[in-house]
Amino acid sequence: MNTSAQIGKYEFFNIIRNRWIIFYTILLLIFTDLLFRFGGDNPKVFISLMNVVLILIPLLSIMFGIISFYNSREFIELLLAQPIDRKRLYLGIYAGIVIPLSLSFVIGVSIPFIIHADWNFDKFWSFLVLLITGICLTFIFVAISYLVAVKNEEKVKGFGIALLLWFFFTLIFDGILLLILFMLDEYPLEKFSIILTLFNPIDLARVLLLLRLDIAALMGYTGAVFHKFFGSFMGFTVSGSTLLLWISIPIFWGLKSFTQKDF
Amino acid sequence: MKRFKNIIEINLFKITGRLFWSPDKEKKSIIFIYLLFGIMLSSTSLTAKDVIVGKSGEVQSIQEAIRMAETGDRIFIPGGLYQERNIIIDKTVTIWGEDRPVIDGENQSSVFIIKANGVIIRGLVIKNAGVSYIEDNAGLLIEDARDCVIENNDFINNFFAIYLSKSSYCTISNNRIQGNATRESSSGNGIHLWYCKNITVEKNYISGHRDGIYFEFVQNGLIRDNQSEQNLRYGLHFMFSDSCKYTSNTFKKNGVGVAVMYTNRVEMTHNTFENNWGSASFGLLLKEIRDSLIRGNIFYKNSTALYSEASNRNRIEKNVFTQNGWALRLMANSMDNQIVHNIFEGNSFDVATNSRQNFNQFNENYWSNYQGYDLDGDGLGDVPYHPVKLFSFLVQKNPPGIVLLKSFFIQMLDMAENILPVITPETLVDKNPRMVRHYD
């Protein structure tokens, strides 16, 4: 068995015995279930689930990531004294947390969905996109939290930065974006606003989900660029591949810092 | 053929007989005139003959058949291909296709040109009226005619399919009109009316033209039970046409949707506007429409379901707006409209406007986005509903802002604005929002 897989496996078993991850799964389960019970099987449930994916997942992933990294610091040191490549170690502990987190998201959301939803092809697709974006956001924000943890010895500082980053991506970024759009409103900004959203993984995930859910509203806007981008396969490809970039850049940056780090 | 004469005779006797036995004594003189007129009419129809077009027979072409026919005659066209164009109908005849004969204009000029009153055209397949940038070529060009009946025909790949100008009292029904327009500049309309009166357009299917149905300067038109879909521009394009009615039509997947402009007293009821998507796409666009009624329509999955500009004193009631981008876009120059008893559900934006002022009334609508309560149990929410969200206002001012749709930031902004409105129109409010979706 490959070393990364070994490490991943052990970190995985360590994480799934953590009561917080069980709490996370149950929270998602109850929340999704309640949404269906009180909201019925309609597009509104999907919008609420979208909020879970866009707000809760980044927050929990970044917090979970940073806590688990700091907690396993000594264990990492112990492993570093073993004949192991640092890169594999890093990827191993990353996989060991990101996989159980993704799993608990998938389980927490899927079970109520399977029980309550009236399935059809369209809904299946929307649900699949929801799961994929949720998993992508988990991967991105755990990678970011690991990067922050590698770069900062001090726990409190690391926590602060991680929380701030979450806050930045969920709220501040969009505020700035809106401000820019209004400051420059005499220029054609369609292309610009699309490009800006690529710089925020949460916005990007949102656009991907909206392509499934709210396409009518997005296309109702009188701009050829929007129409072309959002109405096309290209929109899906560009946002999808940028999302992949958002996963790989923090992973590789963290990996690089980790291999050069002094313990 | 004798049978037809008999039918006409019987009908005439029915009419004259009824008049004869009329208990109203005062009408006796009128009855006399009718009788006289009836006898005259029956004598002509009794002498009417049938002309049969046949490749092997003596009448070789449709045009020749018309030349040979006299007023009131009927022309039979058996199945087959007839490559004729610019066929001028200048006398009152009935043209009857059996086994759907195909009249092919070979992409040059018009196919039929009707210049006489009382022409009836049934059962034909008319195709390939030529594209022209100068002439309004049509499968059927009807000019200055009254009392025509166009029914049960197929129109395939014509520049214009049916073109009526300065005509009246015509009925166009049960036709299937299929164009294959690709560019607006080189395509014509499905059913085109210009300066017409008292025309009925019903149960037609129109697809693949520039505009499905086009009305300009028409009075007392009735558009009923038609289906107009996948046309390049409008499913229905309607201008300067007072006192018209359109009801129970379906307009689907048209480039821009339906546009109704510069008109008073239109009735738009029980139509379906669906899947009109894309930039600058509307379910129904109103521009300078006054004193009209929009009732019982269904708007489903349109970019903008209903767009209203400079339209006043209209009543918009009992419509259903479902899963549209914008359900209602009311520009500030639209005033005194009544928006009541509608259902708004699952729309990204319920109402958008471009001003803080509001001169329209909203009452007793159902809003799926409403989150109030009903303590007194009268079925109406106790808290007024503000259908204009701050974000829809922002997007109105700055369209690229739409990329922030449903973001956390926008949700926070909307919430703050809801608690303390500073930008959205305070008076645009439904004071009695319905608690449950009604089905009347």
Added chain:
Amino acid sequence: MIEIRNLSKKFDKIPVLKDLNLKLEAGKVSAILGPNASGKTTLLKSILGLVKPDSGQIYINNQSLNGNWDYRRMIGYMPQFAKFPENLSPREVIHFVEKLRGNPAETDQELYDNFQILNELNKPFRTLSGGTKQKVSAILAFLFYPEILILDEPTAGLDPVSSQYLKKKIEKEKLNGKTIILTSHIMSEVEEIADDIIFLVEGNIYFEGAINRILDDFSEKRLESAIAKMMQDTRP
């Protein structure tokens, strides 16, 4: 045998090791001593590859480490404070490390047997005492018959019995020709098990040599007094 040449390391521009040259021979226990922040742990971690030196070279059996990681197969390491994944048990962690080392056919079970931790083996680490964790750490260090043993404060937190067993084990491995490096601040213990002393002050080697030589040089009978003198001498 470990050889260190011109080793330098700075943390945030503050030099911790300054151009260090050192030779550690097989079959000997070398104790690295010095005041706090003199660079002891950094030196150990440099050998382990946990700290990346700014300049200089480390050779193990005449092989330069230089970005290599496989040489750690030869090293058993016992850190100062052993910490393990909270939710795993000692048995799982030991199995895990064995797997990482490619499941060698034979492992050193001596400490395993002596420490008597059988009752604790299946409990998650979060329920275990510091001493037990230290025992697991020691077991892991000796488990694979490593050629080199690096022990950072090995007896800290151990009960006297276990401590005795560990010291015996160190003695035994020394006789087996292993290279053993340790740090400790219990001078009696150092005197008991170490052969050579490396005394670091502010990243420099102040003294290097056999314990007997120190005692002679400072005319003391006990190491603790000799070291105390040395420390006073080096104080600015």
